[in-house]
Amino acid sequence: MKIIMLGAPGAGKGTQAKRIADKWQIPHISTGDIFRANIKEGTELGKEAKKYMDQGALVPDELTVKLLLDRVAKDDCKNGYVLDGFPRTIPQAEVLDKALAELGDTVDFAVNVDVPDENIINRMSGRRACVSCGATYHITYAPTKTEGICDRCGKELILREDDKPETVQKRLEVYHKQTQPLIDYYAKKEILKTVDGTKDMEEVFQDIVAILGA
Ligand code: AP5
Numbered sequence: 001m002k003i004i005m006l007g008a009p010g011a012g013k014g015t016q017a018k019r020i021a022d023k024w025q026i027p028h029i030s031t032g033d034i035f036r037a038n039i040k041e042g043t044e045l046g047k048e049a050k051k052y053m054d055q056g057a058l059v060p061d062e063l064t065v066k067l068l069l070d071r072v073a074k075d076d077c078k079n080g081y082v083l084d085g086f087p088r089t090i091p092q093a094e095v096l097d098k099a100l101a102e103l104g105d106t107v108d109f110a111v112n113v114d115v116p117d118e119n120i121i122n123r124m125s126g127r128r129a130c131v132s133c134g135a136t137y138h139i140t141y142a143p144t145k146t147e148g149i150c151d152r153c154g155k156e157l158i159l160r161e162d163d164k165p166e167t168v169q170k171r172l173e174v175y176h177k178q179t180q181p182l183i184d185y186y187a188k189k190e191i192l193k194t195v196d197g198t199k200d201m202e203e204v205f206q207d208i209v210a211i212l213g214a
C-alpha cells in the first residue's frame with residue numbers, strides 16, 4: 001500500500017505516519033527527517049537544506065525529488081510505504097506519479113489530516129523533538145515520563161528551530177500557497193481521504209484505520 005500524508009505543518013502527519021508504518025509494516029519516509037539527519041551529519045545536502053528550512057521555506061525540488069525517488073526504489077519499499085512531507089508541490093506530485101506509472105503502479109491513498117491554522121501555532125510551540133533519535137512529543141498532548149528527556153533513548157529534547165512562532169507563520173503561508181493545491185490534485189484522482197486532525201491522536205488513528213481498511 002502506498003500512502004501520502006497531507007496536511008499543514010504540525011497537523012499530525014508524522015504522528016499518524018509512524019503508527020500507519022507500524023501497523024502495516026511498511027517504511028515511514030519523511031523528507032523532513034531525511035533533511036534533519038543530513039543537517040546533523042553536516043553533509044552538503046544538509047548544509048544546503050538548512051538554509052531553506054530555518055526560514056520556513058521549501059527546499060528546492062532539485063534537491064528533494066531525486067532523494068525521494070532513490071529512497072522509494074529501495075528493497076524495503078516493495079510492499080509499499082507511507083510518505084510524510086512529500087509531495088509538497090504539484091511538480092513533486094507529478095514526478096512521483098510519473099515514476100510510479102513507469103512501474104505500472106500508483107498511489108493508493110492521500111490522507112489529508114485537517115487542522116485549522118489557529119490550532120497549529122499552539123501545537124508547534126509545544127512540540128519537543130529528540131536531538132538523537134528524532135522521536136517527537138508534545139508537552140501537553142504527548143508528554144515524556146521525565147520532562148525534557150526522550151522516553152526512547154534518554155537523550156535531550158529540543159524545540160525545533162523551525163517551530164518558533166515566527167517561522168511557523170511563514171511555514172503556514174508556504175503550505176497554503178504551495179502544498180494545499182495538492183488536496184484538489186488528489187481529489188481529482190479520487191484517492192483523497194480527509195480526517196479531522198483536531199481530534200485526539202488515537203481517534204485520528206482509528207479514523208485512518210477505517211479508511212485504509214484494517
Ligand atoms: P517536515 O519535517 O515535513 O515538517 P512539516 O510538514 O512542516 O510537518 P511537521 O513535522 O512540522 O508536522 P507534522 O504534521 O508531522 O506533525 P507532528 O505529527 O509532528 O519539514 C520540515 C521542513 O523540511 C520544511 O519546512 C521544508 O523546508 C523541508 N522539506 C521537507 N520535505 C520537503 C519537500 N518535499 N519539499 C521541499 N521541502 C521539504 O505533530 C505536531 C505536534 O502536535 C507534536 O508535538 C505532536 O505530538 C502533536 N500532535 C499530533 N497529533 C495531535 C493531536 N491529534 N492532538 C494533539 N496534539 C497532536
